[in-house]
Amino acid sequence: MGYSPAIVSARRYVESKGLYLMQKKDVERFTECAVQSYGSVEYPLNDYFMNRTCTKDDLRAMWQFNLRYFLDNALIYADSPECNGWMLWIEPGCKGMSALQFLTHGGIGMTIKLGFGTIKRVVAYENYSKDVRLNATGGKEWYLYNLVVDPKAQGKHIASRLMQPMLEYCSMQGMPVYLETHREKNIAIYGHLGFRVVSDELMPGTSLRHIGMAKD
Numbered sequence: 001m002g003y004s005p006a007i008v009s010a011r012r013y014v015e016s017k018g019l020y021l022m023q024k025k026d027v028e029r030f031t032e033c034a035v036q037s038y039g040s041v042e043y044p045l046n047d048y049f050m051n052r053t054c055t056k057d058d059l060r061a062m063w064q065f066n067l068r069y070f071l072d073n074a075l076i077y078a079d080s081p082e083c084n085g086w087m088l089w090i091e092p093g094c095k096g097m098s099a100l101q102f103l104t105h106g107g108i109g110m111t112i113k114l115g116f117g118t119i120k121r122v123v124a125y126e127n128y129s130k131d132v133r134l135n136a137t138g139g140k141e142w143y144l145y146n147l148v149v150d151p152k153a154q155g156k157h158i159a160s161r162l163m164q165p166m167l168e169y170c171s172m173q174g175m176p177v178y179l180e181t182h183r184e185k186n187i188a189i190y191g192h193l194g195f196r197v198v199s200d201e202l203m204p205g206t207s208l209r210h211i212g213m214a215k216d
Helices: 005-016 024-039 044-050 056-073 099-104 107-114 116-137 158-173 185-191
Strands: 075-078 085-090 142-149 177-181 196-202 209-215
Touching: 005 075, 005 158, 024 056, 024 075, 024 085, 024 142, 044 056, 044 116, 056 075, 056 099, 056 107, 075 158, 085 158, 099 107, 107 116, 116 177, 116 196, 116 209, 142 158, 158 177, 177 185, 185 209
Parallel strands: 142 177
Antiparallel strands: 075 085, 085 142, 177 209, 196 209
16 A cells, blocks of 8 residues: 555655655564663553553554554654654544554554553543544644654754654645643643643543644
8 A cells, every 4th residue: 555645745855854764674673762762761651551560562562563554554754774763643634543454464463462451542542632633633733643762862862853854844834733742841842842732631531641732
């Protein structure tokens, strides 16, 4: 399956800025970058998914599946082939993952490893997050789904190098940008890039704080 015109255009732009587009052979490398990034801090969303403290093995199972799926359906790029950090963007109007796509990208294997309860919580969160996002942007946004930087590369401005080209691209296209975080300190970080808080609440029935931020 080929990429949509929106993803093709964005891929072309970020590559022109010297960023590295993820390929199939990179799944393990990108997975390990995410494992090291999330595994080095307490991150409440991952603990919510697991209903306990999330381990590096849990993260590895989740991101191997996610990256296999999103490689075909989203924009994923790193600072370099060595992958000190990477970003995953979902295009405007994306309908989400179908049951067939879940199965063909290894969903059964992930469910066996992590348990059906984890999958239920992931689906519940994705549905909730989508509703919040649609209320904020009307579904016309580029959605920053994930940003990770390897702890060994912290302090080298990797996140800025990854973020700025897509912010430029979206500005040129007149498209809003949306992201979410679950950590208080990230509000100021994204605020310096022009994002504003559009939603700040607990996910219903949980203690998970969900902070939606947007940039016009």
